[in-house]
Amino acid sequence: MMSSTEKPYDTSLEWHRIRMIGNPLIRNSLVILAMGYIGWSIISLDITWDRIFLGLPRAMNMLTRMIPPDYSRWELLLRGLLESVQMALVASFFGMILAVPAGICASGNIVPKPVYLAARAFIILSRTFHEIIVAIFFVKIFGFGPIAGVLTLTVSSTSFISKMMAEDIENMPPGQIEAIRATGAGFSKLLIYCISPQAMPRYIGVSIYRLDANIRHSTVVGIVGAGGIGQVLAASFSRYDYDFSLAILLTIIFLVFLGEFFSNWVRSRLR
């Protein structure tokens, strides 16, 4: 009932924005902490404004030398690009094959513990080190050229696909595995009739995503001499051929765009 007696105004009923961190003390101290961190890092990195302002005319200079992009050496560009794409294809191919045993070994629910640990160690190791570092080692061992790039990308694709696959297998409901085991199936039958039908769609999706990622990565392993368009790009940069560099960059963007389009199209068809 409507009463004429005034209730005391309750401020907690007032609308306020929903905050992610409810406690204002924690929220504000986080902000202050972030500010302090930025200040500390800027001082320790020795970043000064005149450094930034010095860069601006140089950036303008570079831009004017970049535009328009120079496509006159398109043969060199196309050869590098084709090599990159082929490197990505080969690496994805072997990555897909090698990832199957690696992924199975890395799933804790179907293999013994030592195998699991070894496979996980491989995945963690190759995930931690950037492709460039791995590429340097392969260049030292196998010499310059696409072979080092292919091996680098193969290693990283294997670890990526197998990690995704292992996660997929570990998340499988245990019922199906038990059911197949109950029929007296051995390990190989278990893989064929239980694991593979459940893991296949994701495996194919991840592999196609990896193909697209490999195209992106294949453009960079060339910087340490592991072949592909990256080698051409690094050379053009060190000779200050910025207009050719821009031509290469635009081509790479176009290629990645195509690759992404293709991979999205295939993955949407798979679903």
Place this chain on the structure above:
Amino acid sequence: MNTERRVRKYPDIWQRFSPRETLIRYAWYIVIVFIGVWALSNLDIPWFYFLDAHIQAGDLAYRMWPPSFEYISKLIDPLIETIHIATIGTMLTFFIAFPIAFLAARNTTFNSVTWFIGRFLLVGSRSVNTIVWGLLFVAIFGPGPLAGIWAIAFRSIGFVGKLVAEAIEEINPGAVEAIEATGASRLQVLMIGILPQVLPVIYGTIVYRWDINIRESTVLGFVGAGGIGILLYSSINQFLWREVTVMLMAVFCVVLASEFISAIIRQRIS
């Protein structure tokens, strides 16, 4: 006659695939193998390099061991610099990726031209590797961490922006309509209707990207953009493999720690 037909329809032995499915499957296998073989044969790989590869690898391992641990005292500052580059770069990304993500999301962009611009910026940023951005910014700002920070930021914009744009496209339109119905301006709708819905995704993506960026910033030094990569590259070029081992160990620890931290933070956000 009846029995025969039934047998044909329901074979005694269960098979997972019908003959047609099997045929299609094998056709795919052949196509994939063909593509792989074609690409491999076109790469003109000198196969004889494989012959002495194990010798080379053994030699490398021999030179890398034992690690010269006294070198570790020189690594602290570059390691901190590496982390700084990744963190500041990621923070910069936060501010740049955010408006671009709104342009690139179909429901918040102004028109199809701005949508296309947003998408193009995101794809362009993602297609160029961090190292290549590093090359560019070293040419602009000169060697040093400043170039590295911008390289990290420019590469991350595409990654963060894409995921955030996808999150914006999937928000609950009811909340937005409700705010609009109160007569709120466009900015207010953005701040009150949309932002709170995507904020967890933004934070999660940023933290995830930060841990990738730590890994990337360890190699930015190869093109002169600061961090531990500078030392690593010079040690490799001087064949000081025992120092390289120490550095790789340090990088391993830092990257692993950052991954661990980022996993914990993301778990708490979601």
